[in-house]
Amino acid sequence: AQSVTQLGSHVSVSEGALVLLRCNYSSSVPPYLFWYVQYPNQGLQLLLKYTSAATLVKGINGFEAEYKKSETSFHLTKPSAHMSDAAEYFCAVNTGGFKTIFGAGTRLFVKA
């Protein structure tokens, strides 16, 4: 069975600091992995996705994530946080079928 664990429901960083949001998954088959962002009062937006090509995936707004099979991880990073990055981030896994499993989300706070 698939599952997704996001470590830390809240992460706080200073503006300009590194952003690291953690995601671990379990899957019996090679997964498709996604990171989404949700801003207040809006639906999810796709940040990036891993679909078995390059293990380092670059997304929008300077975010990137690295697929590490040995660690079953897909952590999201950004070198320098911006105030506009404050939002909720969701990691998700799909194994090629219809169903997608979401993590519980991590709220990112950015301090000035």
Add this chain to the structure above:
Amino acid sequence: GAVVSQHPSWVICKSGTSVKIECRSLDFQATTMFWYRQFPKQSLMLMATSNEGSKATYEQGVEKDKFLINHASLTLSTLTVTSAHPEDSSFYICSASFSGGGNEKLFFGSGTQLSVL
């Protein structure tokens, strides 16, 4: 934690029939609910944003008359796929937004796989 119940989890229907999918927030009031669809290996696509007591806001390219959304109460939103066709076969997922303590939190239903024959 908060729970969003989506029903049914799987439905098979004949072409031309209508299918209703329910999304309920079980232990909180959801002022806003979102409906998404997803094809295998693809990312979610936002279909519409639904606010209780008002008409849903549909994303560009989503047919309002095809995908009827009703958000009659703070705990229930429904998506009706009218006159379903095989190309409507997809995974539909809802999410409900809870606002409390100054923060907004999103919770997901478990999704509905629709297969149209």
